[in-house]
Amino acid sequence: MRSSLFLLILLAALAAVSCNKKNDKGGGSTSDKDKLLDSSLFYARELYLWYDQIPTTFNPRNYDDPNEVMEAIRPYSKETGFSSAVDRWSFAVTEEEWNDISQGIAGDFGLGVFFASNSDLRVSYVEKASPAGAATIKRGWRIKKINNMTSISTNYVDAIVDAIFYSSNGTFVFGRDNKADTTITLTATTYVEQPIILDTIYTTGNGKAGYLVYNSFLGDTTRTKQAFADIFTEWSQEGVTDAIIDLRYNGGGYVLLQDELANYLVNSSGNNQVMEKQVFNKKLTSWNETTNFRKKGSLNLSRLFVIVSQNTASASELLINSLRPFLNVQLVGPSNTHGKAVGYFGYPVEDWLIFPVSFRTLNKNNEGNYFDGFTPNAQVADGLDKNWGDVTENCLAAALRYINTGVYTQSVGTNGNRTGQTEIRELLPPNKELGKTRFKGAVAGIRQLP
Known part of the structure; x- marks a missing residue:
C-alpha cells in the first residue's frame, strides 16, 4: 500500500x-x-x-x-x-552526504568536547578509528589550549566549535590527571565511526550489572546487530541482573537498530506486545504502522538504567518510551533528554534527500509527544573528568549506588560536588552548541522511487 x-x-x-x-x-x-x-x-x-x-x-x-x-x-x-x-x-542533504552520515563516515578529528565548568573544557568521547583515537587521546583530558587560543571558556564557544569540528588541522595542549601536559597536533581525515564505545560487567551487592556505552544508532547495521548479539549473550552467561545503557551522547539514527536493542532489553512480559506505533499525517493514514516486540536473548530485567543528557535524542528516546510500559526505566543524567518524539524517512528529490518530519511515535500505552524531553530520576552532572567505565564517574556511580542501596544521593555537580543544579543549568547552553554537530534523528529508512 x-x-x-x-x-x-x-x-x-x-x-x-x-x-x-x-x-x-x-x-x-x-x-x-x-x-x-x-x-x-x-x-x-x-x-x-x-x-x-x-x-x-x-x-x-x-x-x-x-x-x-x-x-x-x-x-x-x-x-x-x-x-x-x-x-x-x-532537513535535507545530498545523497552523497547522506551516504557518509548513514554509514558513520566522518572527516574530522574524531573527538567530542563539553564544558565541565565555565573554564574547564573536557574531551567527552574519542572515536577509536579517528586521528584523535590514533593519538590515544582519552575522555576526561582537559583542553588547555587550541592553536593560539589560550582563553578556553564558555565565552568562546563559536571559536572552539570552528577549531575542533570544522578545521583541517589543530594543535592542542591537553592536561591529564597525575601526568604532565601533552601537546598533540591533529589532521582531519576520513574514518568510520564505531558507535559501541564500551561494554563491561560490574559485580554489585545484588548481583551483576552490565554497562553499555552506545554512541549512535547509525553505521553498519549488520556489524552492530552482531555486536549486540555477542554482548547480550555474554551478559546472560555471566548472570547479569541489571543493565545500564549509556546514551548520554546518542542522538539517534536508524529505528531498526533501536528495535534490535529494545528486543534484547525487554523482559518476557513484553514479548509480542506493542513496541512502538508510527503515526503519519491525515493524508497518509494507510502508512501508520505498529511494531511488536520480538524478544531476543534470555535477559529478563525488571528495571533498566539509562544515562542521558540533552544530547540523548530521537531513537534513544524512542527506546526509553518503548520500554517504559514493561520495565522500571530509571534515567540518570544532567538534564532532560532532547525531546524528539517524531521521526522521518528520507525521500529522493533529484540528487537530494529531504527529511521532513513525517510521523510521531507512541508506545503501547499511546504515550508520546515528549517534546520537552524525559526528566531524569536523578539529576547528576556528566562526570567529564573521568574516563568511560570509571565507577567514580558521576552518572555511572549514581546508577551503581541505586542498584546497591535503592537510593540516589543529592544532585551531583562536576568533580563530585553535591547540589550542583545551578552549575548544571548554566552549562546547558554552551554545551548545547558543542553538541550540535551530532546527528539527531529517528530514521525509518529511505524510500526509493518505484
Whole structure:
C-alpha cells in the first residue's frame, strides 16, 4: 500500500513540476534550481506531519537549497500543549552526504568536547578509528589550549566549535590527571565511526550489572546487530541482573537498530506486545504502522538504567518510551533528554534527500509527544573528568549506588560536588552548541522511487 501511494505522489509531483534533471548543490540554471525547490515543497505538503500548517503563500524559491526549505517549514509545527513550534529537525542533504552520515563516515578529528565548568573544557568521547583515537587521546583530558587560543571558556564557544569540528588541522595542549601536559597536533581525515564505545560487567551487592556505552544508532547495521548479539549473550552467561545503557551522547539514527536493542532489553512480559506505533499525517493514514516486540536473548530485567543528557535524542528516546510500559526505566543524567518524539524517512528529490518530519511515535500505552524531553530520576552532572567505565564517574556511580542501596544521593555537580543544579543549568547552553554537530534523528529508512 505504501509503495502504491508513494507512486501516486510521485506521479503527481512529476505532473506538477518536471523534476527530470540532475542538480548539484550550487550549480545548474535558475529553472533547474526552481524545480528542485518546488519539488521539495511539493513533497513536504504531502509528507510533513504538520502539512496543513504550511501557508499557501510559502514560496520555496526564496531559499537556496532543499535544506533551507526544510528548515523554513519548521515553524509550522504547532502542537497542543506547547507554546512554540516543536520541529527542530526537518532537513535535507545530498545523497552523497547522506551516504557518509548513514554509514558513520566522518572527516574530522574524531573527538567530542563539553564544558565541565565555565573554564574547564573536557574531551567527552574519542572515536577509536579517528586521528584523535590514533593519538590515544582519552575522555576526561582537559583542553588547555587550541592553536593560539589560550582563553578556553564558555565565552568562546563559536571559536572552539570552528577549531575542533570544522578545521583541517589543530594543535592542542591537553592536561591529564597525575601526568604532565601533552601537546598533540591533529589532521582531519576520513574514518568510520564505531558507535559501541564500551561494554563491561560490574559485580554489585545484588548481583551483576552490565554497562553499555552506545554512541549512535547509525553505521553498519549488520556489524552492530552482531555486536549486540555477542554482548547480550555474554551478559546472560555471566548472570547479569541489571543493565545500564549509556546514551548520554546518542542522538539517534536508524529505528531498526533501536528495535534490535529494545528486543534484547525487554523482559518476557513484553514479548509480542506493542513496541512502538508510527503515526503519519491525515493524508497518509494507510502508512501508520505498529511494531511488536520480538524478544531476543534470555535477559529478563525488571528495571533498566539509562544515562542521558540533552544530547540523548530521537531513537534513544524512542527506546526509553518503548520500554517504559514493561520495565522500571530509571534515567540518570544532567538534564532532560532532547525531546524528539517524531521521526522521518528520507525521500529522493533529484540528487537530494529531504527529511521532513513525517510521523510521531507512541508506545503501547499511546504515550508520546515528549517534546520537552524525559526528566531524569536523578539529576547528576556528566562526570567529564573521568574516563568511560570509571565507577567514580558521576552518572555511572549514581546508577551503581541505586542498584546497591535503592537510593540516589543529592544532585551531583562536576568533580563530585553535591547540589550542583545551578552549575548544571548554566552549562546547558554552551554545551548545547558543542553538541550540535551530532546527528539527531529517528530514521525509518529511505524510500526509493518505484
